[in-house]
Amino acid sequence: MFTAATLAVLVSLILLVARALKGPTVFDRLVAANAIGTAAILLLAVVGFLTGRPEFLDLGITYGLLNLIGTLAVLKYFRFGDLAHSGGEEPED
Amino acid sequence: MESLINMVLLSLLAVVTIGVVRLRNLFAVIILGGIYSFLMASVLIVLDAVDVAMTEASVGAGISTVLMLTVLYMTRVEEAKPVHTPMLPIFVAGGTGAVLVYGTWGLPAFGLADTPINTHVGMAYMDLSIPDTGIPNVVTSVLASYRGFDTFGETTVVFTAGIGVLLLLRRGVSLARLRRKQQEEESKS
Structure with a gap:
């Protein structure tokens, strides 16, 4: 069963990378990158169970946090133009 | 099964690398860099190097993406x-x-038991780790206890480098902001 799940995650990884490479707009690539982070967490969990070491699951939490930080940084870049902006106020233009 | 996962992940790494080389949009290249790091971390997990995978994911996908975006603000897309x-x-x-x-031709085969790294001091660490330090993970006991001062020095170096980067970025970002404002005023007048 875990083997089938691993294969499914690998296939979805291939499709996601194809989208990230082709993606006409930047946002396609961004969503693909975010989903690849999720697929990496899934792969981590499934491989952990496949090799009989489900302790890896803790790492998945950290991966999820990192994924969030990356997406937040990109969104802040789009909103304010630079990451050193303190936020809170509206952009000037 | 493990070799199949490795093959798929490594092929994807090669494909992403070719994409990074061929794309001209730097924003897309940064996102692909993050994807590369997540795939690399998965490869390292399959190879059972969980701590290295952790570092790869946090440095490659987390901090590098943020720093690269900051740099992107100062250059063209x-x-x-x-x-x-x-x-x-x-x-x-x-x-x-x-x-x-x-x-690599001179290296012993992958996972061989009677190589120098598995026959000399490594076994001593495996045997003495728990009685000496009480830490079940041998890698952690080596990094944090046997080589504690070494790790402390590394942490100091990384901390200093972080402060330097922060100072440089603050100056660079305010300069870039000033330049943009000047350009806008010139285009208005």
Whole structure:
């Protein structure tokens, strides 16, 4: 069963990378990158169970946090133009 | 099964690398860099190097993406076309790769039990880790206890480098902001 799940995650990884490479707009690539982070967490969990070491699951939490930080940084870049902006106020233009 | 996962992940890594080389939009290249790090971390997990995977994910996908975005603010989003054909860099990169592949021929086979790293001091660490330090993970006990001062020095170096980067970025970002404002005023007048 875990083997089938691993294969499914690998296939979805291939499709996601194809989208990230082709993606006409930047946002396609961004969503693909975010989903690849999720697929990496899934792969981590499934491989952990496949090799009989489900302790890896803790790492998945950290991966999820990192994924969030990356997406937040990109969104802040789009909103304010630079990451050193303190936020809170509206952009000037 | 493990070799199949490794094959798929490594092929995807190669595909992403080709994409990074061929794309001209630097924003997309940064996102692909994050994807590369997540795939690399998955490879390291399959190889059972969980701590290295952790570092790869946090440094490659987390901090590098943020720093690269900050740098992107100071440059243009589109990469300029190269002026001349990159024959010399291709030759240097190919030569270095060939030398590295030649170097791997001298290595013992992957996972062999009677290699020097598995017969000398490594076994002593395996046996003495728990009575000496009480830490079940041998890698952690080596990093945090046997080589504690070494790790402390590394942490100091990384901390200093972080402060330096923060200072440089603050100055650079305010300069870039000033330049943009000047350009806007010039275009208005």
